[in-house]
Amino acid sequence: MAATTETLTAARILEATEEVLRRHGPAKATVVDVARALGVSHGSVYRHFRTKAALREAVVKRWLDRTLEELTAITSDEGRTPETRLRDWLTRLFAAKRDKAADDPELFATYFVLAKETQAGPAVGEHIDDLTGQLTRIIEAGVESGAFAVSDPAVEARAVFQATGRFHDPDYAGEWLRPEADADFRAVLELLVRGLRSGC
Amino acid sequence: MAATTETLTAARILEATEEVLRRHGPAKATVVDVARALGVSHGSVYRHFRTKAALREAVVKRWLDRTLEELTAITSDEGRTPETRLRDWLTRLFAAKRDKAADDPELFATYFVLAKETQAGPAVGEHIDDLTGQLTRIIEAGVESGAFAVSDPAVEARAVFQATGRFHDPDYAGEWLRPEADADFRAVLELLVRGLRSGC
Missing domain, CATH: 1.10.10.60 (Homeodomain-like)
Incomplete structure (x- = not known):
């Protein structure tokens, strides 16, 4: 063979x-x-x-990491203001998840089952830490540039990630193709950006 | 008998x-x-x-509405500033859901299954409309008092409701008793309040 x-x-x-x-x-x-x-x-x-569990864990990690490269590029792109990076990053994350779910729904469902199954393992947690770590860096850059006024970028990053869960948590995949999803995402995004911006 | x-x-x-x-x-x-x-x-x-479906729908509605009374009282309480009403309302919603899930996990799980099953019916949608309607009234009061600066209270109410989904959507019930849940909730709440407050 x-x-x-x-x-x-x-x-x-x-x-x-x-x-x-x-x-x-x-x-x-x-x-x-x-x-x-x-x-x-x-x-x-x-x-x-x-073990079979280790193989499943690794395949989940690979699947999750497939989104990371583009996001990492946005995080490091000093050609964009921190606020633009934040908007682009969250928009990209939503689009990537939505595309994955729409383009190959069966594989998406499969990975959803696997990710639930491997929740106890480190893959999902590490992926979320990677993502919130990137958000932290963007918010830190915003604090340095004076665009954002927050006292703890890591806390805010976690809050932003959780507040946008509806637009990246696979539990909500069924909502992503609804006609109102884009407007909903935009409203949440704008509200969060204003919250970071202001110290008022 | x-x-x-x-x-x-x-x-x-x-x-x-x-x-x-x-x-x-x-x-x-x-x-x-x-x-x-x-x-x-x-x-x-x-x-x-x-029909059996109508009975199930009605029992789900009754279960969902059980939280509403207290929230309605907060919404109408002009003794509190709109910002305090917003904080208290979201805090109460999270606490009520968490208590329901913790006090009688089996009944909670049962209603969770029923609510998923009746998603096509009006009960869940009406409940969410009630809740976002109350949030809209609180935000409108905040705009009138000058505490909040937003152009469309209904849009912001929907955004606030969705951004706090992790703290009231039963899909997340497994997270609510984690030690970090309260701090997570507080961080999201503060970020959203700042976002409503500022016109900057």
Whole structure:
């Protein structure tokens, strides 16, 4: 089988796992299915991921991190004011989640189940820490530039993230394609930006 | 049976339905169970609620409205400034939901299932309209007093309601007893109040 002649990397296993999940759904996908898709023994898969749970955790992390790159670019873009970065970042996060949910609803549902299942593991928590960490940096930049007036950027970042939950928490995916979703998002965003801006 | 000698009112049927739901769970509770608990024929129950769906809808509405009275009192309390009313109202809403979830988790879970099931019906939507209507009145009062500077109180009310979803949407009930929940709520509340306050 051609596949066995390539080096078996963690990345290739995760790629195959996603395909298997897409085909069999989260309840039925097994490590044996993944190994079969790669044309290797399941022992080879276990050498990279010690348990089925570890494999699931890693595939969730990969899925979640797929949004991160673009957001990181916005966070670091000093060509935009901190306020613009904040708006663009939250808008991008909402759009990315909505696109994921709309473009491949079955895979999205699969990952939603997996993310709930792995809530106890570190992947989801680390992803949220990454995101709120980026928001903290943007708000700090806003405080430095004088655009925002807040005493604790990390607290505000967490508040902004939680207050926009409706627009990124997969629990709300069913609301994202409603005609009023964009106006709702904009109203929340503007209210939050005003709250950060003012020290009044 | 003593029960049959009392007049069968909609209120008594709803009371009994809640008891039946508590005992049998939402999947198993039937109109026959409700009739039996009241010592009447199921035809008598159907004279008040034409279908099982209508009965479930009504019992959900009653459950949701149980929070409303206190909130209505805060909304109308001109002894408090609009900003205080807003804080007290949101704090009360969070506390009421949290208490419901903590005091009787099984009944809460039951109503959660029912509310999801009746999402297509008017009860949940009407309840949310009531709540955002009250928020609109508080924000309008704030604009009149000069405390808030916003152009459309109804839009801001909806934004405030959605931005605080984590603290009243039953989807998040699992988060409400975490040690950080109060600080999280306070941070979101302060950010939103500042956003309403400022016209800057």
